[in-house]
Amino acid sequence: MHTNNVKASHHPGLTKDYWDSDDLPPRGDFEFTTDSSGQRRFWFVCPGCMTMAPLAIRPVVDGSPQSWEWDGNAEAPTLTPSINHNGCWHGWLTAGQFGM
Numbered sequence: 001m002h003t004n005n006v007k008a009s010h011h012p013g014l015t016k017d018y019w020d021s022d023d024l025p026p027r028g029d030f031e032f033t034t035d036s037s038g039q040r041r042f043w044f045v046c047p048g049c050m051t052m053a054p055l056a057i058r059p060v061v062d063g064s065p066q067s068w069e070w071d072g073n074a075e076a077p078t079l080t081p082s083i084n085h086n087g088c089w090h091g092w093l094t095a096g097q098f099g100m
Contacts, residue, residue, distance in 0.1 A: 004091075006047040006098040010075055015043050015052065024050050028098055032074065037062040042070065042079065047098045048089030055083065 011017070011029040018025040030044040033054075040057040056064035071078040076096030084090040091100040 004100040008044070008077065008093060008096045008098055014045070018052060025052060030077070032057070035062070039064065040070075042068065042077070044083075044093075044098075046085045046089050047091070048085065053085055055079065 006028040009026065009029050011026070011031050014025060014029050014031040015033065025045045027045055027047055027050050030042060033041050033043060035041065039060065039062040041054040042057055043052055043054050045052055056062070056067040057070050058067045060067045068079040068081065068083075073096075077093060078095055079093045082090060082092050089100075091098055
């Protein structure tokens with residue numbers, strides 16, 4: 001495995017567990033949520049800065065300007081296109097691995 005790869009780990013309740021916590025969530029953890037508009041989101045812990053960030057999953061129902069395709073695998077997901085998190089990390093999530 002390339003040293004820049006980080007295993008993606010499904011963590012149901014990730015946002016609930018860490019939203020108001022001073023603890024850093026584990027790098028690579030993720031969960032899927034659905035908000036009140038019906039928009040599905042992929043929340044992940046950035047492999048670079050270790051902050052949580054949401055990505056809108058297609059189809060977009062809330063007008064999100066950016067969105068990602070998900071392959072349907074909840075344990076080892078693939079998202080396309082690549083992820084550029086606030087200029088701190090740019091890479092791919094493929095078959096459950098975050099990589100650059």
